[in-house]
Amino acid sequence: MSGLWLTLFFLLGTIVGSFLNVIADRLPAGKSIISPPSHCSACQHRLPAKDMVPIFSYLFLRGQCRYCSTPIPMRSLLVELGTGILFTFLYWHYGLGWELAITVFYCCLFVALLITDLEHTVLPNKIVYPGIGVALIVATLGSIFGFEPKSITDSGFELWIVDAAIGGGFGFGFLLIVALISRGGMGWGDVKLAGLIGLVAGFPLVFIAMFLAIVSGGLVAAVLLLFKLKSRKDAIPFGPFLCLAAMATLFWGSKLLSWLSFS
Ligand SMILES: [Zn+2]
Numbered sequence: 031m032s033g034l035w036l037t038l039f040f041l042l043g044t045i046v047g048s049f050l051n052v053i054a055d056r057l058p059a060g061k062s063i064i065s066p067p068s069h070c071s072a073c074q075h076r077l078p079a080k081d082m083v084p085i086f087s088y089l090f091l092r093g094q095c096r097y098c099s100t101p102i103p104m105r106s107l108l109v110e111l112g113t114g115i116l117f118t119f120l121y122w123h124y125g126l127g128w129e130l131a132i133t134v135f136y137c138c139l140f141v142a143l144l145i146t147d148l149e150h151t152v153l154p155n156k157i158v159y160p161g162i163g164v165a166l167i168v169a170t171l172g173s174i175f176g177f178e179p180k181s182i183t184d185s186g187f188e189l190w191i192v193d194a195a196i197g198g199g200f201g202f203g204f205l206l207i208v209a210l211i212s213r214g215g216m217g218w219g220d221v222k223l224a225g226l227i228g229l230v231a232g233f234p235l236v237f238i239a240m241f242l243a244i245v246s247g248g249l250v251a252a253v254l255l256l257f258k259l260k261s262r263k264d265a266i267p268f269g270p271f272l273c274l275a276a277m278a279t280l281f282w283g284s285k286l287l288s289w290l291s292f293s
Contacts (some may be wrong), residue, residue, distance in 0.1 A: 031127070036118050043117025044084035046138060047110035054109075054145035057154045084110040105145065111255060113141060129179055132168055133280055136161065136230050140147035140273040143223065149267030153219030158226055162198075163227040168193035179232075180284070193232035200236050201228025220268050227276040235283040242275035243268070 032135050055071070075097040076246045081087050088107040095102060116137060124130040140160045143153050172178050173189040202225030209216040228236040247268055254260040279286075 031122065033042060035121060035126075039115045039117040039121040041059050043114035046117070047113030047141075048084045048105050048106070049081065050113060050142050050145070051109050053142050054149070054159070055143075057156055058146050058150040058152050070095045070097060070100065071122045072100035084114070105149075109141070113138075116141070125177065126175070132164075134178075136280065137162065137277055139226075140277055144270045144273040146257075146275075147267045151217075151269075152222050153217075153267065153268050153269050155222070158219070158222050161226045162222075162229060165194060165198075166191075166227065169229070169232075178218055190232070194229045196228075196233040197231055197236035198225050198229035200233065201225050201231075201240065204240055214266070216268055220272065223272050224239075227272060230280050231276065231283060235287065238283045238286055239272075239275050239279040242278055243271045246275060247271035 032085065053063050066076075068082055069075060072095060075095070081091065081096055085107065088102060088110070089270065091102070093102050093104065093107070096235065117134065120130060120134055124133060140255045141158050142157050146148065146152050146154060169191040173191040178190045178193075183222070202221060205216060205224035209218070209221050224240065227239050231239045247266070250271070251260075251266050254266065255262065260266060
């Protein structure tokens with residue numbers, strides 16, 4: 031675990047974070063994430079490389095467009111910084127290897143979904159479906175070639191794809207029931223996201239992920255209502271809680287599960 035690698039992962043994370051900002055800006059608006067090249071959304075001025083350096087450009091420009099002085103959302107900076115820290119943590123937690131690569135990919139999807147749901151209350155299929163595809167492919171390859179993440183080796187099923195399929199089915203089915211009962215409180219996007227999380231976390235960790243999402247979502251909703259920051263009529267998006275719970279489950283779920291089952 032060298033400082034050089036930790037620094038490299040931080041820098042890589044800030045660059046990926048600035049790309050996640052672009053995805054979160056463009057996908058909910060139905061725009062392409064590749065073209066046109068990065069530009070100011072207010073004055074349309076194309077951004078040269080010096081205006082796209084993660085973290086530094088925002089600080090140097092004091093959070094404003096260089097050309098029209100329109101404020102750049104603080105979220106840009108937070109996502110770049112947050113993704114940098116996340117990548118550093120992931121490298122520290124997993125070390126180099128295929129588990130790191132796959133977890134980095136899933137975390138990027140969850141961060142992008144977290145932003146689009148918070149800001150636009152949408153969970154774009156263009157993010158969720160590739161996640162489902164990759165999760166199915168990886169679990170299938172793992173089942174054929176005999177590799178499995180440490181977190182789901184002790185579930186009793188021989189094949190990873192079985193763990194993944196049961197997890198995905200449970201996540202999808204569970205939130206589908208919640209969505210039908212709550213009649214509009216939970217969207218179709220949340221149901222599909224829960225299916226993705228179940229595939230990724232597998233059985234039995236899908237239970238931990240759903241439990242964490244519901245408890246954290248419930249607590250935050252209660253606090254918002256208590257302090258009158260939201261009224262009963264306001265919809266509080268559930269996707270961000272699902273995304274955070276999914277990441278926490280990937281990192282610490284198996285520890286939490288063994289702790290729960292021994293106490
Ligand atoms: Zn501008």
